[in-house]
Amino acid sequence: MLKKRIYLDNAATTPVDPAVLKEMMPYFMKKFGNPFSAHFFGQEAKVAIDNAREQVANFLGASSEEVFFTSGATESNNWTVFGVLKSVKTSAAAEKPGSIFVPHIITSAFEHHCVLNSSLASEKAGAKLSLIKPNVDGVIDAQDIAKEITDQTILISIMYVNNEVGTIQPIKEIGEIIKNAKADRLAKGNKMPLYFHTDAVQAANYLKCDVDYLGVDLLTLSAHKIYGPKGAGCLYVRRGTRIAPSQYGGEQESNLRAGTHNVPGIVGMGKAVSLIEKHKKGLPKMKKLRDKLFAEIMKISGTQINGSREFRAPNNANFSFRGIEGESLIISLDMAGIAASTGSACSSASLAPSHVLTSMGISPEVAHASLRLTLGKDATEQEINYVIKELPPIIERLRKISGRR
Amino acid sequence: MLKKRIYLDNAATTPVDPAVLKEMMPYFMKKFGNPFSAHFFGQEAKVAIDNAREQVANFLGASSEEVFFTSGATESNNWTVFGVLKSVKTSAAAEKPGSIFVPHIITSAFEHHCVLNSSLASEKAGAKLSLIKPNVDGVIDAQDIAKEITDQTILISIMYVNNEVGTIQPIKEIGEIIKNAKADRLAKGNKMPLYFHTDAVQAANYLKCDVDYLGVDLLTLSAHKIYGPKGAGCLYVRRGTRIAPSQYGGEQESNLRAGTHNVPGIVGMGKAVSLIEKHKKGLPKMKKLRDKLFAEIMKISGTQINGSREFRAPNNANFSFRGIEGESLIISLDMAGIAASTGSACSSASLAPSHVLTSMGISPEVAHASLRLTLGKDATEQEINYVIKELPPIIERLRKISGRR
Numbered sequence: 054m055l056k057k058r059i060y061l062d063n064a065a066t067t068p069v070d071p072a073v074l075k076e077m078m079p080y081f082m083k084k085f086g087n088p089f090s091a092h093f094f095g096q097e098a099k100v101a102i103d104n105a106r107e108q109v110a111n112f113l114g115a116s117s118e119e120v121f122f123t124s125g126a127t128e129s130n131n132w133t134v135f136g137v138l139k140s141v142k143t144s145a146a147a148e149k150p151g152s153i154f155v156p157h158i159i160t161s162a163f164e165h166h167c168v169l170n171s172s173l174a175s176e177k178a179g180a181k182l183s184l185i186k187p188n189v190d191g192v193i194d195a196q197d198i199a200k201e202i203t204d205q206t207i208l209i210s211i212m213y214v215n216n217e218v219g220t221i222q223p224i225k226e227i228g229e230i231i232k233n234a235k236a237d238r239l240a241k242g243n244k245m246p247l248y249f250h251t252d253a254v255q256a257a258n259y260l261k262c263d264v265d266y267l268g269v270d271l272l273t274l275s276a277h278k279i280y281g282p283k284g285a286g287c288l289y290v291r292r293g294t295r296i297a298p299s300q301y302g303g304e305q306e307s308n309l310r311a312g313t314h315n316v317p318g319i320v321g322m323g324k325a326v327s328l329i330e331k332h333k334k335g336l337p338k339m340k341k342l343r344d345k346l347f348a349e350i351m352k353i354s355g356t357q358i359n360g361s362r363e364f365r366a367p368n369n370a371n372f373s374f375r376g377i378e379g380e381s382l383i384i385s386l387d388m389a390g391i392a393a394s395t396g397s398a399c400s401s402a403s404l405a406p407s408h409v410l411t412s413m414g415i416s417p418e419v420a421h422a423s424l425r426l427t428l429g430k431d432a433t434e435q436e437i438n439y440v441i442k443e444l445p446p447i448i449e450r451l452r453k454i455s456g457r458r
Numbered sequence: 459m460l461k462k463r464i465y466l467d468n469a470a471t472t473p474v475d476p477a478v479l480k481e482m483m484p485y486f487m488k489k490f491g492n493p494f495s496a497h498f499f500g501q502e503a504k505v506a507i508d509n510a511r512e513q514v515a516n517f518l519g520a521s522s523e524e525v526f527f528t529s530g531a532t533e534s535n536n537w538t539v540f541g542v543l544k545s546v547k548t549s550a551a552a553e554k555p556g557s558i559f560v561p562h563i564i565t566s567a568f569e570h571h572c573v574l575n576s577s578l579a580s581e582k583a584g585a586k587l588s589l590i591k592p593n594v595d596g597v598i599d600a601q602d603i604a605k606e607i608t609d610q611t612i613l614i615s616i617m618y619v620n621n622e623v624g625t626i627q628p629i630k631e632i633g634e635i636i637k638n639a640k641a642d643r644l645a646k647g648n649k650m651p652l653y654f655h656t657d658a659v660q661a662a663n664y665l666k667c668d669v670d671y672l673g674v675d676l677l678t679l680s681a682h683k684i685y686g687p688k689g690a691g692c693l694y695v696r697r698g699t700r701i702a703p704s705q706y707g708g709e710q711e712s713n714l715r716a717g718t719h720n721v722p723g724i725v726g727m728g729k730a731v732s733l734i735e736k737h738k739k740g741l742p743k744m745k746k747l748r749d750k751l752f753a754e755i756m757k758i759s760g761t762q763i764n765g766s767r768e769f770r771a772p773n774n775a776n777f778s779f780r781g782i783e784g785e786s787l788i789i790s791l792d793m794a795g796i797a798a799s800t801g802s803a804c805s806s807a808s809l810a811p812s813h814v815l816t817s818m819g820i821s822p823e824v825a826h827a828s829l830r831l832t833l834g835k836d837a838t839e840q841e842i843n844y845v846i847k848e849l850p851p852i853i854e855r856l857r858k859i860s861g862r863r
Contacts, residue, residue, distance in 0.1 A: 058498060065500075066718060068490040081687065091788050092797035093463060095470075124529030124689065167707030167716055174706055277718060282486065284529065284689045284720025301579055302532045302572030311572055312532030313471060313682060315689025318723075323673040383496050392497035400625030419530045 059450020064427035094178025126275035134171035190361035215255035218360030219369025281325030285318035316356035340367035469832035510728025531680035539576035595766035596625035618661035623765030624774025633673020686730030690723030745772035
């Protein structure tokens with residue numbers, strides 16, 4: 054019998070690492086100052102956030118002045134889209150008063166909703182939007198992006214790892230294409246900026262996030278996907294990038310993100326980032342367990358793996374089971390003590406089929422039949438064996454109920 | 459000799475109450491689910507945020523569907539200004555395509571920068587802005603607001619208690635004026651909404667925040683000013699109020715504020731709000747200590763109290779000392795183990811004189827000479843006596859150095 058519930062939904066959120074929580078603890082009751090206060094309590098808090106900023110900058114190969122703390126990835130991604138647009142529109146209007154400038158954004162059709170819906174809202178407000186579809190394996194072709202770039206393109210935002218299928222996007226390759234496009238523009242005397250953003254939320258635990266290596270101008274991280282606390286995230290903004298503030302008010306974060314710093318959250322984020330390298334030592338084991346899931350679960354008839362097996366983060370497994378309704382499967386698994394998801398947590402209140410799977414050309418019916426299992430750093434073979442044992446009879450039972458096989 | 463540093467900067471931030479932290483603790487490592495996940499871990503987290511929402515709603519005399527959790531007061535106040543403006547502009551454009559609508563905002567000249575700078579940014583983007591000046595005592599005259607309301611006014615935002623001088627604004631009286639203005643509009647067939655917002659961040663510990671009593675449509679709270687955690691706040695939005703989302707993405711907070719919930723932060727905010735009534739029992743003692751500060755510090759020659767003594771929160775004392783530079787005073791006090799501020803923490807990086815004090819007609823020189831002492835719920839007579847003993851020789855020494863008396 055199962056002693057402990059098994060959590061296989063680490064793409065939705067991760068538990069805070071004990072070492073992270075330990076680092077945060079003094080900042081609630083003891084070192085509780087406001088980093089913007091001149092006195093001892095304030096300076097104590099300021100040192101803590103400076104340290105966290107340094108930790109994040111080291112991870113990204115960036116300068117600490119290029120790291121801006123936010124309330125999470127949704128804020129960082131909204132800020133990227135709206136902030137770049139607003140800033141570039143303002144300066145375009147200042148340079149050529151009266152001219153109508155239609156900014157162009159390129160993003161993928163299977164981004165997280167916080168990039169997608171900000172981009173759609175911008176389109177509604179007058180911007181031009183190109184949505185690049187991934188291939189059937191859930192991978193974007195860098196050349197598809199190259200083809201879309203025009204003289205009015207100001208922002209290209211492509212996620213590093215997809216949150217539902219775990220597929221890795223060719224960020225470095227896209228970065229090189231954009232670098233060339235920038236050089237072409239300069240040669241033509243076009244001063245319009247062209248920025249490359251990547252949402253690296255689901256990549257940080259597994260992949261190299263050096264901003265120069267990737268060739269990105271903006272990059273988003275979230276603390277609670279890397280064993281840090283909820284309510285903390287950051288946006289890397291390359292020096293010289295034009296971006297309007299995320300929040301107006303006090304002078305925090307170089308006047309770009311007003312609001313009292315979430316000191317414990319920021320400290321936790323810094324610590325979580327600093328632990329990533331150490332945790333990476335466990336990735337080969339994680340991949341082995343995930344591959345065992347692939348091998349064993351594929352033995353169930355009428356099962357498919359969604360997304361590339363080759364270009365894929367080691368924590369992610371995503372299946373579709375013929376004749377199964379994903380929501381019922383999640384509930385049945387939960388009753389068996391296994392926490393899993395169908396699609397992302399952020400869309401779980403919606404009954405629409407996953408926009409990620411449908412963008413890959415998967416039918417709505419098959420998309421509805423999907424199961425996402427995402428392993429955490431402490432996943433054990435025993436847990437995976439339990440899932441392998443429990444899942445087949447659940448699928449069989451649900452198929453019997455639905456009368457589909 | 460002083461055993462422990464004395465913290466008299468509770469308007470900048472407060473330590474987390476032990477009972478609040480205790481309530482938050484399970485949600486970092488154990489009950490760490492994403493409230494939008496369908497499984498056990500998610501539902502456990504959902505119950506927690508539902509409970510917190512209920513706690514806040516009870517405090518405000520509101521329905522829980524009218525409480526929206528944010529990352530803090532800066533977000534709530536930015537959201538109010540930009541969200542109302544965007545929503546009303548969009549619907550105005552939809553009703554009369556092609557018409558030019560100039561929305562009008564009324565706020566005070568001594569609001570917190572997060573309201574002020576959002577309003578100024580909106581003015582830059584085309585809105586009309588009226589800034590109401592307080593009187594010399596730091597109190598807004600409700601009639602001054604009445605005079606400014608036009609048919610195009612859509613938002614009136616007046617803080618409940620000023621963060622620097624602690625003065626209480628006549629929110630209920632303003633609420634009644636706005637109610638009448640709304641009725642007049644309806645009678646004239648003008649369907650343009652008129653919303654009343656109050657930033658109650660500095661009032662929540664001391665004053666009645668019932669939204670119907672006050673007559674407000676929107677109200678902002680911050681957790682870290684009421685012994686809750688940093689990084690959590692909320693916006694009350696009266697049912698039927700038109701407001702565009704604060705963040706786009708997932709379907710959290712009724713589709714108005716996307717982003718994974720900061721579960722421990724929200725739980726802490728709910729608990730902190732639920733403790734306010736209990737803490738109010740200590741207010742008479744707090745007021746007595748603050749009044750002792752007033753009486754004793756006024757014995758120093760060339761000293762004035764900034765702001766009304768009558769309409770004032772019981773935690774706040776704000777002085778100006780002739781011939782003193784506030785920044786030097788803060789540093790000297792800090793060396794004596796006393797944490798205080800000159801103006802608000804959010805402006806402390808700036809060298810400009812307090813916009814609050816200058817809006818009250820106080821000269822820049824006198825504004826620069828200000829000291830804010832804000833008591834917390836655990837302030838003791840011993841601490842206040844220590845300040846009363848230490849402050850006069852510090853003032854004398856600084857005056858000697860500056861050569862001004």
